[in-house]
Amino acid sequence: MIDLIERYVTGLPDWAERPLVAVLAAMLGTLIALALHAVLFRVLGRITRASASEADDIVVNRLQRPTRWAFVAVGIVLAARETPALEAIWSRFSGFVMPILTGWIAIAVLHALVEAMIVRADITVENNRNARRRRTRLSIFSRIGTFLIVFLSVAGVLASIPGVREVGVTLMASAGLAALAVGAAAQPALKALIAGFQMAMTEPISIDDVIILDGEWGRIEDIRTTYVVVRLWDDRRLVVPSNRFLEDTFQNWTKTTSQLLGTVFLYLDHGADIAPIREEYTRQITTHRLWDKRAQILQVTDCRDATLEVRLLMSARDGPTLFDLRCEIRESMMEWIRREMPEALARRRELQVAPMELAAAPSMIEAMSATASPANGNGRGSAGAPH
Structure with a gap:
């Protein structure tokens, strides 16, 4: 097939012949790859629809899009082996494309497996403690794994650039200064990553836990690498840093049991x-x-x-x-x-006084005052006068 393309463009000027051969070869490889991908996933779709499990449906749906581009890349690579013009062009871009495609497929596989396992961890049942713990760990490890895959993919893309690679080697030569710079720059990311590992291993909270935080009652709705989303009783969302659940005190009403x-x-x-x-x-x-x-x-x-x-x-x-x-x-x-x-029922009791007693009260007060006042100028009352 590649020979037919070269024969078709033979006779054109050299400046037009090489790009045209490369484009036609790339198109041919892409069409064949897309056809194979469509046939493969049509068969897989029929198999998954015939099964009773939802896990295989999730895996196939997650992998369909990234594998389509991976098939295209493989088709172009196979065509480039037979076409020097296409190989010269592909070699300039493969260092960028392949790490990105590899990372995309790895993330799709990771998320597909996590979602398939989450389907089996049903938290709608009454005794859902183990299911909530499993879903929490899967959620945290999924985000940590995604972070690591993205980090490695970006590193692979940067390593394919000669200038960046040379700068990296130079920085590694001066390891002391580079370590300080990288450590200072990556401190928030590393701190969040370590906090995520601690949350997954120690399990202070789980998905759907009931907690009391800052006087607010709510449920753990989502656990991210750097923060936790708490759904309050009135449907407000409280966004809390992950470190707070490791460093501060809070109430967890469903830590061991929901009773x-x-x-x-x-x-x-x-x-x-x-x-x-x-x-x-x-x-x-x-x-x-x-x-x-x-x-x-x-x-x-x-x-x-x-x-x-x-x-x-x-x-x-x-x-x-x-x-x-x-x-x-x-x-x-x-x-x-x-x-x-x-x-x-509780009653309020008050002292009731008769009207005659109220009328006699002023005269009684005056009599008591006269008895207590001094009888003469020497400051002594009648009780203290000599006989």
Whole structure:
């Protein structure tokens, strides 16, 4: 086929013959490569659609685009072996193209494998602790791997430039100064990379963990190499540096399990009868759909000047369920007390004084003042006068 192209352009001037042969050879190699790629992925598509697994569909879809360009590059390389004009042109660009294509394919393979494994880690089930841990590690390692592949690809492209390569060798010769410069320049990237490794290994947080940070309640939505996205209860997003979860204190409500204990406080009158209230609370909590049957108790935890503090302890399978359980129990218990035991509601007591006592109060005050005042100028009252 290459011979036919050369025969076709024979007779043209040399300045036109060589570029035209190179272009036609490159086009021929590209067309053959695209045809082979289309046939291959059509077959793979039929195979993946016939299977019940989603993982193979993800891998094929991820690899289709980068491998198309890789097939084109391979077709041009094969055509260049038979065409000196194309080989001369290709040799000038292969140092840029091949590292980029290799890195692109490596990233596509990495992301395809990560997505395929994430599909198997379902976090929508009730007991999803292991699935959340697996998804967190996959997410962090995927970003770290992507960073390393991009770094190596850029290094490969720069190494193909003779001027840059010579500068790199010169800098390596003066290793002391180069090490300081590179270390200072790469400090943020290296710090973020190390923090990512620490997050993956120590696991202070996982995807979908419930945390309390700066007084805000939210779930871990995404973990990046340098920051973490927390979705708050009102759908706001809190962006937090990754280092903060390694250096500062925060609350993780689902570190080991999602089950939690919660309390509801009732403030009742001192004369309230606690036994019927305890029986009603036991009846309500044991029949409630959100209670996980782990803990329930009613206790008088404090006696204040005006009220008794009654604590209702309960448990639920996770934080949002516990919040709903507490709200519903608080509402139903207060409604029952208002309906069945209104005397248990807290009252404000005041001292009531009769009208006759109020009228006699000024004369009593004057009598007390006269008794306490001195009887004569020597400063002694009648009680202190000599007999």
